[in-house]
Amino acid sequence: MTDPEPRNRAESADAARRGGPETPKWAVSALRAEAIEVLSRAGVPSAEVDAELLIGYVLGMSRGQVQAKALTGAEVAGEQEAAIRALVERRAAREPLQHITGRAAFRSLELAVGPGVFVPRPETEFVAQIAIDALAAVPAAEPIAVDLGTGSGALALALASEVANSRVFAVENSPEAFVWTQRNVAESRLDNVRAVFVDLVDALHELDGSVDVVVSNPPYIPAGAVPRDPEVRLFDPEAALYGGEDGLDVVRQVSRTALRLLHPGGALVMEHGELQGAEIRNLLTADGWRAAATSRDLLGRDRATTAVRP
Known part of the structure; x- marks a missing residue:
């Protein structure tokens, strides 16, 4: 029988020249297709987008780059394949994409988010635009804005970054959420925004x-109205969702605090549910506000109500 040792030595030397045993490779196109199928079966409404974002998160690529890699037959190493599959399983369990990646896009910002803080939604960008336009129209050299219940700091940081001459206060009363407020304010490196931990009723008397x-x-959200989406129902903090029996307990607090903070002619901009516009207009008018009006978002749904301090 032939001694196998010389052959083994030759194979070992050849493997060494190639950098060791060949690492298994996985096609990006196949991983993308599998991820979309898994997320679709789980009822994730944005399965294709989320699949590409998760693959991009592992590979350090944008969605466009992932799409290009899939089209050109690119492959990834086995450890990257395993990481992608693990993240897809988490998303299939309806853990929010933003919790998995630890980041949430909001206008021109990228915010740190996670357990304990409400994940900013695209529809809130519409609310931010109304507030930005109002703040930018103020003739003062240093207009002042306050974001009541800032959470991640999304609205406050949007105002501070897009109205550079402004001074913005990001107010939060949840210790768990305020950790994220502080982190995002620090990461923004904006010197015109300040995070303030205080109850909304007692905020900023100065x-x-x-x-x-x-x-x-x-x-x-009214206490008895449970959100349909598991991402909201299971992962967003209850303090950021529910506003008492009719959903308007905190709205009433915001109305009273804003009346105290604003000068005559100052503007209030408040987000709310699509069926609450008329009720909130009536509430604000009863509190003494002028010109209460509701604006619809890009999908034609009531999204924000504005009013003017008398």
Whole structure:
């Protein structure tokens, strides 16, 4: 029988020249297709987008780059394949994409998010635009804005970054959420925004009568109305979702605090549910606000109500 040792030595030397045993490769196109199928079966509404974002997160690529890699037959190593599959399984369990990646896009910002803080939604970008326009129209050299219930800091940081001459206060009363507020304010490196931990009712008495714009995305879901989406129902903090029996408990607090903070002619901008516009207009008018009006988002749904401090 032939001694196998010389052959084994030759194979070992050849493997060494090639950098060791060949690592298994997986086609990006196949991983993408599998991820889309898994997420679709799990009922994830944005299966294709989420699949590409998760693959891109592991590979350090944008969605466009992932699409290009899939089209050109590119492959990834086995450890990357395993990481992608693990993240897809987490998303299939309806863990929010933003919790998995630890980041959430909001206008021009990328915010750190995770357990304990409400994940900012695309529809809130519409609310931010209304507040930005109101703040930018203020003739003062340094207009002042307050975001009541800032959470991740999304609205406050959008105002501070897009109205550079402004001074913005990001107010939060949840210790769990305020960790994320502070982190995002620090990461922004903006010197015109300050995070403030205080109850909304007692916020910023030193600014009474001097604020130009108050913006808020308060909890507005009625206590008995359970959100349909598992990502919201299971992962967003209850304090950021539910506003009492009629959903308007915190809205009432925001109205009273904003009346105290704003100067006459100052503007309130508040997000709410698509069926709450009329009720919130009536509430604000009863509190003494002028010109309460509701704006619809890009999908034609009531999304924000504005009012003017008398």
